[in-house]
Amino acid sequence: MIDKVTEKLDAYNYSLGLFIDLSKAFDTLDHAILIAKLEYDGVTGIALNWFRSYLSNRQQYVDYNGVQSSLLHILTVVPQGSILGPLLFLIYINDIINASKFLHLILFADDTNIFLHHCDLNILQSMSNVELDKLSEWFKSNRLSLNIKKTNYILFSPKSKCRQQLINSFTIQIDGKIIDRVENARFLGSIY
Numbered sequence: 001m002i003d004k005v006t007e008k009l010d011a012y013n014y015s016l017g018l019f020i021d022l023s024k025a026f027d028t029l030d031h032a033i034l035i036a037k038l039e040y041d042g043v044t045g046i047a048l049n050w051f052r053s054y055l056s057n058r059q060q061y062v063d064y065n066g067v068q069s070s071l072l073h074i075l076t077v078v079p080q081g082s083i084l085g086p087l088l089f090l091i092y093i094n095d096i097i098n099a100s101k102f103l104h105l106i107l108f109a110d111d112t113n114i115f116l117h118h119c120d121l122n123i124l125q126s127m128s129n130v131e132l133d134k135l136s137e138w139f140k141s142n143r144l145s146l147n148i149k150k151t152n153y154i155l156f157s158p159k160s161k162c163r164q165q166l167i168n169s170f171t172i173q174i175d176g177k178i179i180d181r182v183e184n185a186r187f188l189g190s191i192y
Helices: 002-010 031-040 044-057 086-101 121-141 164-169
Strands: 014-020 104-108 110-117 152-156
Touching: 002 014, 014 121, 031 044, 031 086, 086 104, 086 121, 110 121
Parallel strands: none
Antiparallel strands: 014 110, 014 152, 104 110
C-alpha cells in the first residue's frame, strides 16, 4: 500500500485510498455462490464434495439464561474459528478484482482496500464514482453488504498540487451515500 501511494505521489498524481468495511463479512457468504466459485477455480470431484459437506446441514441456536431457541439451518456463514474461514472468505471475494480494471485492490481476510490515482483531481473524483458503482454491483451480485458508516477514504495529494479548495470539495459515494473522508485510517494494525 505504501509503495503504491508513494509511487503515485512521486509521479505528481493524486491517490485515493478507500478502506472498505463489509457488514458481518464472514456471516454473509452464500454457500451456493462459494461452491460455484470453488468449482470455477478448479476444485472438483471429491474435494468439492467435501466442501459441500463441510458447509451443508449446519445449524445453530441461541442459549440465553438457560432458554434455548429452536435450531435454524445456516445457509450464509463460513464457520469461524477454523483455519478454513479466512481462506474460504478470500476465495469468495478473490474475483472482486474483475469488478474494475482501474481499481487497485489489496485484500487481506476481510480487510479490503482500494486505490485509484490520477493527475487531475476532478477526473479522479469522476473515475472513483464510476468505478465504485461497478464495485457496488459486484457486492450486490455476491450478496455482500458494505457498512458505509465504517467505510472511509483518504485522499493523498502531492505537495506541489495541494489545492485545498479542490480537495475540500472532493466527494465520492456508493449507492448515493457519501463516503467519509478521514485524515488517517487503520490497516492491518498500522495507522496511515
